[in-house]
Amino acid sequence: MLAGFVSKVHAQPYPAQGISLVARWDDTTITPNSSWVHARYISCYGWADSASGHEYAIIGSQIGTHIIDLANPSVPVQADYVPGRSADCLWREYKTYGHYLYIVSDDGVPNSLQIADLSYLPDSVHVVYDSDALIWRAHTIFIDGDHLYAGSVSKLTGSYSMAVYSLANPALPQFLRSLDQDHPHISYVHDMFVKNDTVYASCGGQGLHMFNFTGGVFMAMDSFITSSTHYNHSSYLGDDGHTLFFTEEVPTGEPIIAMDVANPFNITMVSNFISAQGSTPHNPYVHNNLLYVAYYQEGLQVFDVSDPLNVTMVGFFDTFPFNTGGGYLSPDYQGAWGAYPFLPSGLVLVSDMQSGLFILNTDTITSVVTRPRNKPSLSLYPNPAAESVTVLLSNMGSKNLKLEILDMSGRLLISQSALPGVNKKVTLATGSLAGGIYLLRAVSDQGEVLGTVTFARQ
Numbered sequence: 001m002l003a004g005f006v007s008k009v010h011a012q013p014y015p016a017q018g019i020s021l022v023a024r025w026d027d028t029t030i031t032p033n034s035s036w037v038h039a040r041y042i043s044c045y046g047w048a049d050s051a052s053g054h055e056y057a058i059i060g061s062q063i064g065t066h067i068i069d070l071a072n073p074s075v076p077v078q079a080d081y082v083p084g085r086s087a088d089c090l091w092r093e094y095k096t097y098g099h100y101l102y103i104v105s106d107d108g109v110p111n112s113l114q115i116a117d118l119s120y121l122p123d124s125v126h127v128v129y130d131s132d133a134l135i136w137r138a139h140t141i142f143i144d145g146d147h148l149y150a151g152s153v154s155k156l157t158g159s160y161s162m163a164v165y166s167l168a169n170p171a172l173p174q175f176l177r178s179l180d181q182d183h184p185h186i187s188y189v190h191d192m193f194v195k196n197d198t199v200y201a202s203c204g205g206q207g208l209h210m211f212n213f214t215g216g217v218f219m220a221m222d223s224f225i226t227s228s229t230h231y232n233h234s235s236y237l238g239d240d241g242h243t244l245f246f247t248e249e250v251p252t253g254e255p256i257i258a259m260d261v262a263n264p265f266n267i268t269m270v271s272n273f274i275s276a277q278g279s280t281p282h283n284p285y286v287h288n289n290l291l292y293v294a295y296y297q298e299g300l301q302v303f304d305v306s307d308p309l310n311v312t313m314v315g316f317f318d319t320f321p322f323n324t325g326g327g328y329l330s331p332d333y334q335g336a337w338g339a340y341p342f343l344p345s346g347l348v349l350v351s352d353m354q355s356g357l358f359i360l361n362t363d364t365i366t367s368v369v370t371r372p373r374n375k376p377s378l379s380l381y382p383n384p385a386a387e388s389v390t391v392l393l394s395n396m397g398s399k400n401l402k403l404e405i406l407d408m409s410g411r412l413l414i415s416q417s418a419l420p421g422v423n424k425k426v427t428l429a430t431g432s433l434a435g436g437i438y439l440l441r442a443v444s445d446q447g448e449v450l451g452t453v454t455f456a457r458q
Helices: none
Strands: 005-008 018-025 042-050 056-059 064-068 077-083 095-098 099-105 113-117 126-131 140-144 147-155 158-166 173-179 191-195 197-203 208-212 221-222 231-237 243-250 258-260 270-274 285-286 291-294 298-304 310-316 338-340 348-352 358-362 377-381 387-395 401-407 412-418 423-431 436-444 449-457
Touching: 005 099, 005 140, 018 056, 018 064, 042 095, 042 348, 056 095, 056 348, 056 358, 095 140, 095 221, 099 140, 140 191, 147 191, 191 231, 197 243, 231 285, 243 285, 285 338, 291 338, 377 436, 377 449, 387 436, 401 423, 412 423
Parallel strands: 042 338
Antiparallel strands: 005 018, 018 358, 042 056, 056 064, 064 077, 095 099, 099 113, 113 126, 140 147, 147 158, 158 173, 191 197, 197 208, 208 221, 231 243, 243 258, 258 270, 285 291, 291 298, 298 310, 338 348, 348 358, 377 387, 387 423, 401 412, 401 436, 436 449
16 A cells, blocks of 8 residues: 555535545545646546455556555555556556456556456456557557457557457457558547447547447448537447437537437437536546536536436536636646446546545435336347348337348348337348448337447358
8 A cells, every 4th residue: 555545534525416425535645747737646447346246446646556445435445556657647548358457548658558457356456468569558448348449549660540459368459450441531539439349439629430340340430520629539328329428628618419329320419518617528427327427627427318308417526626727737627537437336436636536425316316217229140140130129119110221331221120029039131131241220110210230241
């Protein structure tokens, strides 16, 4: 454990609604980095041991990665620490795959991709990979299935706007393909959300772009740009499976935008909304129809997004109430960097750039928000397909349905009626299709897209 660390519940000096402070962790020996925002801490993540249920918080600082034991959430304790190659970092990002933790930074040399084995906790963390051969810097990472996606990658020989790696061997990733190989006009991917091989890429000044990575290549779908002066920062897909929420970090004070992405070839804006004080949103996360946003100067803001046309702020916790700007080079970009609302216990983690890790209780929010259940879903097998595919329809209700197969340009190739039902199987003949990537979607008789999935034809 590092000297100077603080772990206690403070008398609540933080403005809040519907959220209470459980504890704050802060190592007071960590000094601000030399960057323009003077950050001591960066992003955060969470991990729960699937065997024991034991929960941990992960928070990055300018000097490395801190693993915080939450066995007693009101008294968080540093279980272990992984030093970074550089001790003056502004960026560190994290994702987990099983019991492996993946660590990247977008700072200059020296830097590396680090992989830590968490299975030895609560005793210790074992670093099993630390190399700059695949990645010596990346802005962010995302894991979908056994694929690791990395944005804005630099390596020893060259760079990629975005790259994807296989985690078939989790301790030794293997490069699969870069976005540049298929779409060299995309110069930079700042962040990405990926689900079922569909990539929602936030490309800074180039806006939001959607790609599909089924079949080993990146296939372009639709894109959206607010204006050339806006910086598309990051996004997260809602629980309904077709509403994407994204933030724009530049200019300051921009609203969060909700996009309908049910038809990936024709995405449209649904709504936009701002916080109470109109600060700058940084990173969004959706869990149980609640949108959790690390909102820089306003700390954590929580919105009910069960109806994207009528988004309501239902709670907040201001981790940065002293945002007077005094002594800070850029006060608009101080405060909450990241959040993690996915721990099984329901605790929410927030990393504040100046004040460390906040462990929060949101029970008051989650107990009053009404959330719809049993949303429609669509899946298929086998994938890749041969002469036919079996389509699994769940919770489609009493609507008359059509199943449609489209090519990647959006051209309708096959349409077949399907009887409604809570759960059912439908077989589609695919023998007439040439080898390639296709989109399958379920559409109601009123044209409502209820589910989409991509698949490959052998």
